[in-house]
Amino acid sequence: MEYRLTEPFTKEKVSAFRAGDQVLITGTIYTARDAAHQRIVEMIKRGEELPFEIKNSIVYYAGPTPPKPGYPIGSAGPTTSYRMDPYAPVMLDLGQLMMIGKGQRSAEVKDAALRNGAVYAAAIGGAAAVMAQSVKSAEVIAFEDLGAEAVRRLYVEDFPVTIVLDTAGGNLYEEGRAAYLSK
Amino acid sequence: MRELNVSSITDAVASLCIETNHHLDPVTEACIERRYAEEDWPVAKDVLDIIKHNIEIAGEGVFPLCQDTGMACVFIELGQDVHLTGGYLEDAVNEGVRRGYTDGYLRKAIVKDPIRRGNTGDNTPADINVEIVPGDQVKIILAPKGFGSENMSRIRMLPPAAGQEGVEDFVVSVCESAGANPCPPVVVGVGIGGNFHKAPLLAKKALLVPLDQSHPDPYYAEMEDRLLEKINALGIGPQGFGGKTTALKVNILTMPTHIAGMPVAVNINCHVSRHKEVIL
Ligand code: SF4
Numbered sequence: 001m002e003y004r005l006t007e008p009f010t011k012e013k014v015s016a017f018r019a020g021d022q023v024l025i026t027g028t029i030y031t032a033r034d035a036a037h038q039r040i041v042e043m044i045k046r047g048e049e050l051p052f053e054i055k056n057s058i059v060y061y062a063g064p065t066p067p068k069p070g071y072p073i074g075s076a077g078p079t080t081s082y083r084m085d086p087y088a089p090v091m092l093d094l095g096q097l098m099m100i101g102k103g104q105r106s107a108e109v110k111d112a113a114l115r116n117g118a119v120y121a122a123a124i125g126g127a128a129a130v131m132a133q134s135v136k137s138a139e140v141i142a143f144e145d146l147g148a149e150a151v152r153r154l155y156v157e158d159f160p161v162t163i164v165l166d167t168a169g170g171n172l173y174e175e176g177r178a179a180y181l182s183k
Numbered sequence: 184m185r186e187l188n189v190s191s192i193t194d195a196v197a198s199l200c201i202e203t204n205h206h207l208d209p210v211t212e213a214c215i216e217r218r219y220a221e222e223d224w225p226v227a228k229d230v231l232d233i234i235k236h237n238i239e240i241a242g243e244g245v246f247p248l249c250q251d252t253g254m255a256c257v258f259i260e261l262g263q264d265v266h267l268t269g270g271y272l273e274d275a276v277n278e279g280v281r282r283g284y285t286d287g288y289l290r291k292a293i294v295k296d297p298i299r300r301g302n303t304g305d306n307t308p309a310d311i312n313v314e315i316v317p318g319d320q321v322k323i324i325l326a327p328k329g330f331g332s333e334n335m336s337r338i339r340m341l342p343p344a345a346g347q348e349g350v351e352d353f354v355v356s357v358c359e360s361a362g363a364n365p366c367p368p369v370v371v372g373v374g375i376g377g378n379f380h381k382a383p384l385l386a387k388k389a390l391l392v393p394l395d396q397s398h399p400d401p402y403y404a405e406m407e408d409r410l411l412e413k414i415n416a417l418g419i420g421p422q423g424f425g426g427k428t429t430a431l432k433v434n435i436l437t438m439p440t441h442i443a444g445m446p447v448a449v450n451i452n453c454h455v456s457r458h459k460e461v462i463l
Contacts, residue, residue, distance in 0.1 A: 176425030
């Protein structure tokens with residue numbers, strides 16, 4: 001199936017998605033990768049104010065290349081998600097709606113997504129120039145010292161992702177492979 | 184003795200950084216085209232189509248092929264009849280990387296300490312490998328390497344008794360456990376022999392072999408083909424969504440080893456398999 005996801009982003013909307021569905025996202029999403037996740041989770045523990053509202057947020061595991069003059073962003077594909085596994089459950093328990101990255105997740109992340117009604121989607125790894133075309137604006141909102149790893153607020157239009165983990169326990173990496181092997 | 188000013192090495196490295204991050208070499212691109220034509224699973228074909236589109240956009244020169252513009256791996260074959268002037272070779276290479284990554288708006292991905300981190304801000308230092316060869320030329324190969332695939336690479340010190348089967352099982356298992364993480368379709372570089380130092384180096388150099396070339400020894404050339412078939416029977420497919428094309432090519436490099444061992448290293452690269460050489 002193909003869906004469009006627009007604001008406001010809600011758990012109800014993503015609960016319709018199933019593993020393998022293609023979703024075009026339009027709205028505000030946030031980039032964060034290893035170092036930013038570490039800092040955000042430390043801030044949560046200390047009870048500090050966070051760079052963005054975690055509840056119902058979409059977090060894109062990505063560190064783009066610097067924008068060339070006249071462009072909002074450089075290339076912006078996904079990074080491998082498992083490195084965010086130690087941090088993701090904390091964010092999901094605070095109501096994060098969607099994680100976007102690539103690759104397998106830990107059992108803890110799958111459980112945390114399921115119990116919170118959140119989803120995990122994949123962007124095409126190594127199609128970073130294609131992904132960048134959907135990013136209309138980008139602004140560093142936290143941890144500027146981290147360079148590529150800073151948290152950015154992106155406004156995206158028809159940003160293409162594929163659902164990997166859905167709210168019914170579906171897993172594209174298992175189902176897609178099994179479907180091909182039993183063809 | 185031929186004299187060569189290292190500033191020409193800096194210039195060459197700087198432009199190679201930018202070029203490799205925007206253009207795959209034609210042989211790699213042709214290989215992707217061929218695998219696309221051979222793929223019959225619709226989801227997989229769609230992904231490969233997006234990857235082809237990505238190559239087109241990156242080729243226009245604004246957006247790099249991938250946001251992970253890599254650690255700059257540099258292989259230099261230095262002719263022993265060349266006298267380098269104007270500075271130290273490694274400084275010249277690092278200056279080229281600094282310039283290429285800055286002027287080319289490429290991502291700076293190197294941290295100065297492995298545990299305490301801290302971005303160096305200019306993507307240096309590069310991974311510099313120098314070999315002294317006969318002649319009076321300098322060959323520079325630059326290969327930006329992403330870490331999504333680098334992190335999925337493995338070495339195993341197999342016992343000789345493991346034989347050919349042990350080697351093949353290990354290579355396939357590395358690709359299977361990597362799954363979707365290294366952005367399949369991948370290119371698989373295998374180094375067999377040497378020691379704990381040389382096997383990974385061979386595997387890394389195997390990633391520089393053009394994808395239309397096979398090992399000169401038919402025994403290993405057949406192993407490359409067989410491994411590709413086994414890996415593509417796993418069903419992982421492009422991006423792990425299922426399909427035939429999990430790997431584009433397997434390349435093997437070998438060397439003598441010790442009576443007690445059979446080291447095997449597997450260096451995984453993604454479909455954004457970047458490398459280019461110049462001769463000065
Ligand atoms: S593994 Fe390759 S394609 Fe994937 S993000 Fe890293 S460099 Fe890019």
